[in-house]
Amino acid sequence: DTEVxxxxxxxxxxxxNKKSLKCEQHMGHRAMYxxxxxxxxxxxxxxxxxxxxxxxxxxxxxxFSPECPNSSLLNLHLHALQPEDxxxxxxxxxxxxxxxxxxxxxxxxxxxRLTVT
Amino acid sequence: GNSVTQMEGPVxxxxxxxxxxxxxxxxxxxxxxxWYVQYPGxxxxxxxxxxxxxxxxxNKGFEATYRKETTSFHLEKGSVQVSDSAVYxxxxxxAGNNRKLIWGLGTSLAVNP
Numbered sequence: 001d002t003e004v005x006x007x008x009x010x011x012x013x014x015x016x017n018k019k020s021l022k023c024e025q026h027m028g029h030r031a032m033y034x035x036x037x038x039x040x041x042x043x044x045x046x047x048x049x050x051x052x053x054x055x056x057x058x059x060x061x062x063x064f065s066p067e068c069p070n071s072s073l074l075n076l077h078l079h080a081l082q083p084e085d086x087x088x089x090x091x092x093x094x095x096x097x098x099x100x101x102x103x104x105x106x107x108x109x110x111x112x113r114l115t116v117t
Numbered sequence: 118g119n120s121v122t123q124m125e126g127p128v129x130x131x132x133x134x135x136x137x138x139x140x141x142x143x144x145x146x147x148x149x150x151x152w153y154v155q156y157p158g159x160x161x162x163x164x165x166x167x168x169x170x171x172x173x174x175x176n177k178g179f180e181a182t183y184r185k186e187t188t189s190f191h192l193e194k195g196s197v198q199v200s201d202s203a204v205y206x207x208x209x210x211x212a213g214n215n216r217k218l219i220w221g222l223g224t225s226l227a228v229n230p
Contacts, residue, residue, distance in 0.1 A: 006160075042206055042220035043161065056217070090160055097216050104149045104168075104210045106218060108161040 003027075004109035006091050012115045015081060021112045023074040023091030031055075031097050032074040033106065034066060035090040043090055049074060050097050081116045088113050119144045123207050123221035130197055130228050138192040138224045140181075140207035148209040150174075150183055150190040151218070155204045164192075164205070197228045 004025045013019050023032065031050045035043035048056035049068040063085075065077040074091055092106040124139040142148065152164040152174070165174030170185035181192045190207060207221040 004160075040204070040223065040225070042208075042223055045217055048216075088160075092161075097212070104212065105151070105163055105166060107163060108153075110160040 006109035018079045021076040025093040029093035031094045033092040037088040086116045119219045121221040126225040128226045133196045136194040136197045140190045142209045148211040151208045153206045199228045202228045
């Protein structure tokens, strides 16, 4: 099973709302990622968790707050977003960050399409 | 720094035509190389990979060979179908560097019946 699930599929929120995106995988992967993707562009890395600890933060604004409650779950908490934050948010996981060739393969979820009004 | 360059799209082909999407990379050391595909309205799927020179990745009729001498990883398919219409991303990963996937800009493919 190489499935990463994300909920919700679509989300519309106002600039004063607080919402959360959820991601789950049951492949035993120990690295999990959040990406932001604008239309017709490659995904941009936001955060990386390795063994439930934040490993990389790509200077993402504090209105995005990641959380990794356990090795299978990854959340992205959203607060006071701007219209330019509207995008497809993708979660991914990999076996690890390093240590063997298969560690590097990232498996992506279907994404949450976020619209900020 | 590390980078990945893909041929610009969009690429439009007729069904059963031969497909090549060029990808070249710059990197220190020997990165792992990947092709991801994104169908309309969906997330990214790993299409194929290669982890060392002369490796050939293949899946669903697509192939790509890791060429160290030309720093390339071109994607090919002998006979495309309408269902192959998607955006294709080439990416590299160098664990010894910044441990991030480095992405090409993507190539949009449209296959007409």
